[in-house]
Amino acid sequence: MSLPDSPSPHTPDAADSPVSRREQIYLVAGRLFSERGYHATSMRDLAAELGIQGGSLYAHISGKEQLLIEIVNRAAAQFDAALFSLRDEALGPQDKLREAMTRHLTVIAENMDSATVFFHEWKHLSAEPLAAVIAWRDGIEAFYRELVREGVQEGVYRADLNVKMAANLVLSSVNWAYTWYRPGGPMSPQDVAVSFERMLLGGLERPEGEA
């Protein structure tokens, strides 16, 4: 047994690799940050949840803010991966919007913790990562405005639409989901997207001349 002396004496089961331990820390941090908030979660809270001492965390991570940065950046990356690939797909404006909303909601639904941290705690980042998040947000808004503009130009949306406000409305509907959506409930993210999209595109009002 000539293991290098890195894992040290007190390693518990020798089952967890350092990598997965690191991931485990991010996972639990995401949950705690989402439940209690970033500043109300102490490194000792986090360590206790993992069954280790506070100082031991620093063998795996460099500091508390690194946790927040990583969680926020990963969430942003997931939105990007889900949404931006849509740009080149050959879909009509409505299908594209519905698909964007479905993917947007799915990212939130499958990552409720990180999504909550993302929307709630990004303000606590320091200057550089903060600027990155703001740039990300601007990019997403531009993406949705583009989807709306396409629909207007192709004549399928009302010509007098305020593109910015329409994109705003769509974004409101999907972003706010992190406050109420519960995975495992009766509706899948797709169900929510279809429901929202029908109401947004067709309107709540009964069309003239229908029974």
Added chain:
Amino acid sequence: MSLPDSPSPHTPDAADSPVSRREQIYLVAGRLFSERGYHATSMRDLAAELGIQGGSLYAHISGKEQLLIEIVNRAAAQFDAALFSLRDEALGPQDKLREAMTRHLTVIAENMDSATVFFHEWKHLSAEPLAAVIAWRDGIEAFYRELVREGVQEGVYRADLNVKMAANLVLSSVNWAYTWYRPGGPMSPQDVAVSFERMLLGGLERPEGEA
């Protein structure tokens, strides 16, 4: 000059009554909590902003959580006052919905700080005030569902509407405003409400058979 010895020697200008000082504390606390978050704002930060020492705050207020409770409760009371009076007004469903959205957005727009604290920091309340906020939220949701149900029953909204999801969509659009609305910008809360309400009721799609 036989004033009671309460205001103490160091009173600065003798212009501020104890009441307005208290209000001033709530006002600044609202701003700081909204900018930095509840837990990232220290009582010393707050005191410094007011030009006094940390301990001096406790001559006016009982504790940090009282500040949060008060800010949150006042915000809830403003929403209640603005919205629930609408129940008895003789308006058609669409007018009622538009008016509700306008008032809802106006409360947010005129109290951006408290609204932000309200939506962002309520989770940090202790059990009793927390339960009150949750009850409040349920009441507001019920209110909007009622507005939607009225419209369906009177036949002005689509008969196949999912009432819960429709109310959800409306609430998303107005609540999310605290993240993007900027008072003093080009749009009044009323402008936003009218814009959102047109899109929500009439839909984004161009009606069949229109130019």
Added chain:
DNA sequence: CCTACCGATCGGTAGG
């Protein structure tokens, strides 16, 4: 409203 102070807890480090 201030000075001076309290115990508790914070993020993080040294050395093993």
Added chain:
DNA sequence: CCTACCGATCGGTAGG
């Protein structure tokens, strides 16, 4: 991964 510790800061109080 632990023990033991660091300086800093927290919310809050006593006494004036």
